[in-house]
Amino acid sequence: MQEALELSHKEVEFKTKLLNVWTDSAQTWISSENWSKCEDTLELSGECYGGLDLATTGDFCAFSLYWPNSSSIKTWYWLPEDTAKRRNDQQGDAIRGWCRDGLITTTEGNVTDYNFIRAKICELAEMYEVKEIAYDRWNATQIVNDLVADGLTMYPFGQGFASMSAPTKEFERLVKNGKIRHDGNSVTSWMLGNVMLRRDPSDNIKIDKAKSGDKVDGPVSIVMALGTYLQEAQNNTSEDFWFLSI
Numbered sequence: 001m002q003e004a005l006e007l008s009h010k011e012v013e014f015k016t017k018l019l020n021v022w023t024d025s026a027q028t029w030i031s032s033e034n035w036s037k038c039e040d041t042l043e044l045s046g047e048c049y050g051g052l053d054l055a056t057t058g059d060f061c062a063f064s065l066y067w068p069n070s071s072s073i074k075t076w077y078w079l080p081e082d083t084a085k086r087r088n089d090q091q092g093d094a095i096r097g098w099c100r101d102g103l104i105t106t107t108e109g110n111v112t113d114y115n116f117i118r119a120k121i122c123e124l125a126e127m128y129e130v131k132e133i134a135y136d137r138w139n140a141t142q143i144v145n146d147l148v149a150d151g152l153t154m155y156p157f158g159q160g161f162a163s164m165s166a167p168t169k170e171f172e173r174l175v176k177n178g179k180i181r182h183d184g185n186s187v188t189s190w191m192l193g194n195v196m197l198r199r200d201p202s203d204n205i206k207i208d209k210a211k212s213g214d215k216v217d218g219p220v221s222i223v224m225a226l227g228t229y230l231q232e233a234q235n236n237t238s239e240d241f242w243f244l245s246i
Contacts, residue, residue: 029195030175038175039184043070049232050121050133051157051224053217054140057111058083060104062217063121065128066225068233071174072181073225075188075218076124077103078117082110091214094190103187114143122150134228155231157224165204167227168197171219191218 046069053062057080064075077098084092084099084106098104105120107113124130134157135144144154157163174180182188195216198208207220 028193029197030172030192032189032193034175034178035182035189035192036184037178038180038182040181042072042074042181042183043067044072044074044128046070047129047131049225049229050130051221051226051228052117052121052133052135052140053221053224054112054114054117054136054138054143055217056139057114059112060215060217061112061117062221063117063124064218064221064225065124065130066222066229068229070181071179073222074183075185075221076105076120077187077218078105078107078112080110080112081106081108091190094186098187103185114146118143118146118150121147121152125150125152132228132232134224136224155228157227159206161200161202161204161206163227164206164223167223167230168205168207170230171223171226185218188218188222190214191216195219 044065044067046067048065048067051064051066055061059079061078062075064073066073079095079099084096084104086092087095095104099106105116107116121130121133130152132153132155133147134155136159137156138159148154171180191214194212194214196208196212197205198211199205207216207223209216209220
């Protein structure tokens with residue numbers, strides 16, 4: 001029961017199997033209340049880890065940095081100008097407002113100019129100690145090669161349960177325990193509200209882009225940034241154990 005209270009992704013299973021209560025599987029993953037409580041002044045110093053979600057060239061792209069020493073996260077967004085203009089629902093008005101406010105960088109035309117993303121990542125790498133950047137292999141070959149040529153360390157990050165489950169669960173725990181710090185970016189808040197999870201028979205979880213209510217690129221990039229940090233921490237622990245055992 002305690003596990004069900006701690007992790008919202010467990011709640012549906014807990015109610016259905018143990019309490020015989022039917023629930024809607026579209027339940028919010030991370031509540032706006034819990035997320036709002038984590039808004040704070042960020043401490044952007046020390047080593048940080050990145051996550052790059054390029055999505056498609058005609059849609060949102062997101063880049064997140066995670067600072068483990070302060071559990072601070074910050075996300076940047078890009079969107080083709082034509083895509084922002086074409087969206088004619090209520091959310092489209094909000095998106096265009098975020099573009100005007102600078103929360104989303106628009107690129108001219110109907111495809112994202114990856115040179116804008118590359119330039120921004122390089123700028124951030126000059127400002128901060130970016131140790132490693134996780135990326136989805138799909139559609140990322142050219143910009144990854146360019147960023148490697150720029151001197152950045154790029155880490156291919158699988159999008160399946162094996163890679164995504166642990167950082168997705170860890171992100172949820174950090175938020176629910178008030179251990180994450182974010183800057184209140186409205187785009188990220190909106191995307192978190194869109195998230196739906198997919199679960200396998202072993203209770204591994206990941207963000208399901210296909211079934212989520214709308215765009216979720218920001219949360220995916222955050223999970224990848226956290227994931228590459230967790231991978232390195234695990235590797236360092238294994239190396240320390242090997243050294244102590246010889």
